[in-house]
Amino acid sequence: MSIRLNRRRFLGTTAALGAAAAMPWRPAHASTPFTMQAAWINDAEFAGYFIGIDEGYYSDEGLDLTYLSGGPDVIPESTIIAGRADLALTTPDTTIRAIVEQGAPFKIIGAQYQKNPIGIVSLASNPILTPQDLVGKTLAVPPVNVISVNAMLQINGIDPNAVNIVPYAYDPTPLIQGEIDASLDFTTNVPYTISQQGVEAVSFLLYDYGFTIYNDTVVVTEEVLAEKRDLLVAWLRASRRGWEANFEDPNLWPPRWADTWFAGTGRTIENEIFFNNAQMPLMQNPAGYFAMSEEDIEANLSALGQVGIVGNREMFDTTLLEEI
16 A cells, blocks of 8 residues: 555565665764664755755754665665664655554654655656546556555546556656556656657646645654654754755756765766756745645545555654744
8 A cells, every 4th residue: 555656665674774874974073973764865855955964954953964875675664663763754654554554653753745746647749637637548557556546546536447557667668659648657757757768748746636645754763752852853953954955046956966965876967956846846835844734634644544544643743843
């Protein structure tokens, strides 16, 4: 019942933690040690944290921050369960499912993406701009996300059987070649990848059609919340400052990291600039970055209920955000 694009799954094993900890970033000088686990490899998704590190925002808050990058074999929640990180970026589906089904002692204390960036991607020459446009079409979906797509279709009064859903292997080639009509993918990145093949892509978010899920939620264990509350508030404050600086000019920072944070990822700086601009409206909140309103929390719980993950308000703690 995963909502994410199979970029990371949950618990069961902590074998992947070695990869997460293999190449951490550590500052030369600071005070109190604190470790965060990112959800994926270094890309624009984590630009605000890179700025916070490079510009000394975490040091200003008295944090000696260790940054652990993620990847396909890294399970963020496992890192905090094992005590290798104080905080992890994940999504509500895996976190709440772990609380409900495994008794995991987690709390969600913030949300980076107010709107989850996964959506339906199609070509401008054969545009699919609403759920209704999917009727009678072939849609490629990663197997772990079929239940999420079906929920979005049902929310919009569409019988899932009216859409020909086929497996997706994270490769836009079938879409470009016209073998499928659309795919479920990250709207912040894949349209750019498609444009590099000389064709234009269009997309819409599942979020905008009823499947209202956060992404990169900030998750901690109850123990860390109780013992390191002041450090968590400091991390939130420094991180918010980093994201504010990033979006003052989304084109500014990615080129500076070509030989540092983005080195060896195989992604172009132009791709990261596209990503950084595309994610800005998905992260903004009138109450500030990471904010979680009561209405949005309820929307998340309602959407998760559509896929059989029954959470409650107690799994979210907004009191730390009130302190920054």
